[in-house]
Amino acid sequence: MAQIGQVLVDVPTMQTNEPYSYAIPDQLQDQVEPGMRVTVPFGHRMVSGFVVGISDESDYDGQLKPIQAVLDLAPVLNRELRQLADWLATTTFAFRITCIQTMLPNLLKASVERFIQPTDEISAAERTTYFPDGTARPFDTEKLDEATVSGLLKLRRAGKVTVTYQVKDKAAVKTLAAIVPALPATKLQEIATTVAKRAPKQAQLLTYLQTMGDQPVAQTQVAHEAAVSAEVIRTAVAKGWAAKKALEVYRDPFQRPVQPTQPLTLNAEQRVAVDAISAAVTAQRAQTFLVEGVTGSGKTEVYLQSIAQALKLGRTALMLVPEIALTPQMTNRVKSRFGHAVAVLHSGLSKGEQYDEWRRIDRGEATVVVGARSAVFAPLHNLGLIIMDEEHESSYKQDENPRYHARDVALWRGRYHGCPVVLGSATPSLETRARAAKGLYTRLVLAHRVNDHPLPTVHIVDMREALKANGDGDFSPDLLTAIQARLDRQEQVVLMLNRRGYSSFMMCRDCGFVLKCPNCDISLTLHVDTHSMKCHYCGHEEAIPRVCPNCHSRKIRYYGTGTQKIEKALQERLPAARILRMDVDSTRRKGAHERILKQFGSHQADILLGTQMIAKGLDFPNVTLVGVLNADTALGLPDFRASERTFQLLTQVSGRAGRAEKPGEVFIQTFNPDHYAIQLAQRQDYERFFVTEMHMRHQGNYPPYYFAAQLTASHEDEQVAAKAMYQIVAVLKQGLSPNAIVLGPTPKAIARVKRKYYYQVVIKYKHEPQLQAVLEQIRQGAQQAQRGLTITIDPEPMNFM
Ligand SMILES: Nc1ncnc2c1ncn2[C@@H]1O[C@H](COP(=O)(O)OP(=O)(O)OP(=O)(O)O)[C@@H](O)[C@H]1O
Ligand SMILES: [Zn+2]
Numbered sequence: 001m002a003q004i005g006q007v008l009v010d011v012p013t014m015q016t017n018e019p020y021s022y023a024i025p026d027q028l029q030d031q032v033e034p035g036m037r038v039t040v041p042f043g044h045r046m047v048s049g050f051v052v053g054i055s056d057e058s059d060y061d062g063q064l065k066p067i068q069a070v071l072d073l074a075p076v077l078n079r080e081l082r083q084l085a086d087w088l089a090t091t092t093f094a095f096r097i098t099c100i101q102t103m104l105p106n107l108l109k110a111s112v113e114r115f116i117q118p119t120d121e122i123s124a125a126e127r128t129t130y131f132p133d134g135t136a137r138p139f140d141t142e143k144l145d146e147a148t149v150s151g152l153l154k155l156r157r158a159g160k161v162t163v164t165y166q167v168k169d170k171a172a173v174k175t176l177a178a179i180v181p182a183l184p185a186t187k188l189q190e191i192a193t194t195v196a197k198r199a200p201k202q203a204q205l206l207t208y209l210q211t212m213g214d215q216p217v218a219q220t221q222v223a224h225e226a227a228v229s230a231e232v233i234r235t236a237v238a239k240g241w242a243a244k245k246a247l248e249v250y251r252d253p254f255q256r257p258v259q260p261t262q263p264l265t266l267n268a269e270q271r272v273a274v275d276a277i278s279a280a281v282t283a284q285r286a287q288t289f290l291v292e293g294v295t296g297s298g299k300t301e302v303y304l305q306s307i308a309q310a311l312k313l314g315r316t317a318l319m320l321v322p323e324i325a326l327t328p329q330m331t332n333r334v335k336s337r338f339g340h341a342v343a344v345l346h347s348g349l350s351k352g353e354q355y356d357e358w359r360r361i362d363r364g365e366a367t368v369v370v371g372a373r374s375a376v377f378a379p380l381h382n383l384g385l386i387i388m389d390e391e392h393e394s395s396y397k398q399d400e401n402p403r404y405h406a407r408d409v410a411l412w413r414g415r416y417h418g419c420p421v422v423l424g425s426a427t428p429s430l431e432t433r434a435r436a437a438k439g440l441y442t443r444l445v446l447a448h449r450v451n452d453h454p455l456p457t458v459h460i461v462d463m464r465e466a467l468k469a470n471g472d473g474d475f476s477p478d479l480l481t482a483i484q485a486r487l488d489r490q491e492q493v494v495l496m497l498n499r500r501g502y503s504s505f506m507m508c509r510d511c512g513f514v515l516k517c518p519n520c521d522i523s524l525t526l527h528v529d530t531h532s533m534k535c536h537y538c539g540h541e542e543a544i545p546r547v548c549p550n551c552h553s554r555k556i557r558y559y560g561t562g563t564q565k566i567e568k569a570l571q572e573r574l575p576a577a578r579i580l581r582m583d584v585d586s587t588r589r590k591g592a593h594e595r596i597l598k599q600f601g602s603h604q605a606d607i608l609l610g611t612q613m614i615a616k617g618l619d620f621p622n623v624t625l626v627g628v629l630n631a632d633t634a635l636g637l638p639d640f641r642a643s644e645r646t647f648q649l650l651t652q653v654s655g656r657a658g659r660a661e662k663p664g665e666v667f668i669q670t671f672n673p674d675h676y677a678i679q680l681a682q683r684q685d686y687e688r689f690f691v692t693e694m695h696m697r698h699q700g701n702y703p704p705y706y707f708a709a710q711l712t713a714s715h716e717d718e719q720v721a722a723k724a725m726y727q728i729v730a731v732l733k734q735g736l737s738p739n740a741i742v743l744g745p746t747p748k749a750i751a752r753v754k755r756k757y758y759y760q761v762v763i764k765y766k767h768e769p770q771l772q773a774v775l776e777q778i779r780q781g782a783q784q785a786q787r788g789l790t791i792t793i794d795p796e797p798m799n800f801m
């Protein structure tokens with residue numbers, strides 16, 4: 001009986017989660033398997049698709065169109081990852097094909113090209129007009145002019161040209177030109193003797209060829225080892241003594257040499273953690289651990305030794321880091337311990353490098369994967385351990401479809417493989433810490449720094465005073481004195497300029513007052529377009545104040561400064577200081593980040609001035625001073641997580657100071673010295689912060705007490721977006737219980753992006769068994785909605801702006 005392939009087609013406008021049935025032609029019967037990419041006819045074109053199933057019968061009565069071509073020799077997604085894609089689609093309200101695309105390396109996202117070519121029917125004149133090269137030409141209706149397109153279509157109707165499809169499969173395997181001997185050794189020897197006099201170099205190569213065996217060797221290597229030029233090799237090939245072969249090679253994204261390291265002797269707290277995790281690895285238990293360890297407590301060593309346990313049992317390990325491009329130090333540490341077993345996956349690699357690393361993982365050649373968010377989909381078999389470092393980082397949440405959180409995916413894979421998941425942080429997210437409190441996660445605490453080095457001493461600098469003293473809102477006298485002392489002692493300084501919330505809110509520079517919503521206790525956002533202050537939760541709007549409502553000062557203004565400006569100002573104040581700047585601009589080029597850190601690490605600079613990207617993971621023993629120039633900017637954001645983010649950032653960045661023998665000191669400049677997030681960051685007291693913040697969340701009905709979901713509508717016409725949102729609110733109110741809190745619709749913080757208006761609704765709820773169904777109904781309704789209207793659903797928004 002003929003086989004039927006169930007294919008998810010890759011047509012973004014044809015949004016469906018259901019596969020289509022296609023006939024599998026005889027010649028492809030043995031080739032098609034679930035998990036492979038294919039091309040199929042769809043309407044009048046050829047599109048790529050993904051086989052999710054094969055069956056013998058179809059409910060479809062008519063004639064089925066056949067699958068045209070198979071793009072893969074083996075499935076690119078295994079059974080586990082296909083199940084994961086389905087789960088992802090359901091829980092994030094994304095399309096199955098979108099989820100599959102997200103899981104594949106970029107290189108495997110094939111696209112189809114159309115070609116048009118002449119048939120025998122075509123006249124000579126038509127041929128010269130339409131086919132100047134005489135052969136097939138790409139048929140891209142967007143690039144060709146209208147007359148050519150209509151002319152070609154006319155020819156097609158007359159049967160004078162045909163259209164063919166070719167898949168531009170970008171999955172190029174990298175190859176090197178290589179050489180193999182084409183004749184038996186005895187024959188080569190014979191020729192060598194005859195040419196020896198007249199062409200000694202050729203004889204030399206012939207002798208080398210005899211020693212080669214039948215494995216191809218890279219041409220450059222042959223040239224080097226036989227000490228002959230490329231020209232001599234070309235001649236040998238032309239004469240039929242040797243043959244050219246393509247040698248498959250991996251692009252190694254990790255060319256720099258690493259020093260191998262041995263496991264360190266663990267201290268008592270580390271020992272307890274490694275033992276607990278190893279036990280779960282050995283028992284193949286899907287247990288979740290929270291490793292709550294202060295900065296510099298040696299969490300990385302705990303991860304490494306737990307990974308070693310998984311490898312010892314013949315299993316594999318996945319280690320997630322927030323943004324790997326920003327943490328070359330971590331990659332180095334893993335690579336130095338596990339060498340070639342390590343594959344690295346992140347967006348900083350070229351597509352080819354990503355693909356090669358992905359294949360090494362899929363083939364089982366790499367058994368440890370270090371990577372950023374999307375590495376959570378790495379095709380590791382037989383997972384024994386998953387680690388998520390800095391688990392509180394918001395970069396683990398994807399901001400576009402599918403809107404998944406890598407933590408949820410990690411937990412899913414942990415259950416699938418029966419392996420533990422380790423969530424590590426000095427400042428865990430409230431959600432995670434709350435789950436540990438409930439006993440859902442096992443909490444492992446590293447309360448002390450390695451070798452009992454003390455945590456740094458943190459000073460809070462009241463910038464209201466500093467501003468009065470020297471009129472300088474950027475550098476307080478205290479901070480400048482402290483920096484100078486480091487310069488004198490040849491120690492190093494890390495300075496952070498917080499760019500989050502840059503210029504989006506207003507603050508009084510005399511009293512630190514930030515304008516808040518009277519209904520929501522969340523700061524109002526400045527809208528330059530409407531000249532007003534708005535609340536993004538409830539829609540409250542008021543005029544931009546001219547004087548501070550609290551102290552009547554006129555020094556109320558946007559908050560925010562650029563790193564370049566700060567660098568210049570700092571250099572003027574400290575002319576002798578060598579400053580390195582690390583921000584989006586200075587790290588645009590590939591490898592720039594790593595180069596800057598290397599320079600700083602080898603003390604080619606005294607001060608590393610940067611944005612939030614310098615807050616995490618850096619481990620430089622000579623850094624004894626950390627300065628935070630503006631602690632407040634993130635506090636003013638209209639986000640219920642503003643305090644949490646501020647506390648985390650300040651604690652993380654403070655942790656860069658005094659990690660080795662020399663004690664560390666931190667200066668936090670703030671206009672809000674009494675804010676609890678800043679006070680508790682000064683004490684680096686996470687537990688106290690957790691209790692305080694949980695209380696605030698409880699009062700405000702925020703996560704983790706409530707769940708939240710966010711819906712957004714966008715359209716070029718503001719009316720359309722707003723109206724769609726009002727209709728959605730009606731659907732929600734009808735479908736959900738009266739306990740659910742529906743906030744909005746309100747315009748988003750940046751209400752207009754790329755000529756589109758954004759409106760949003762936030763749902764806060766505790767138990768809403770109907771929510772999934774209601775949201776699914778809204779998602780389906782959105783497809784029939786007005787042209788140009790986009791509805792997005794985020795089941796777990798990281799920010800509400
Ligand atoms: N058992 C140990 N004995 C000696 N040195 C150790 C030990 N464990 C870790 N270290 C060293 O202590 C330093 C800090 O460790 P690590 O960077 O792992 O801390 P961390 O907890 O990840 O900190 P952060 O959260 O600030 O990034 C490192 O230089 C590491 O090599
Ligand atoms: Zn004021």
Ligand SMILES: [Zn+2]
Nearest residue numbers: 517520535538
């Ligand atoms: Zn409000």
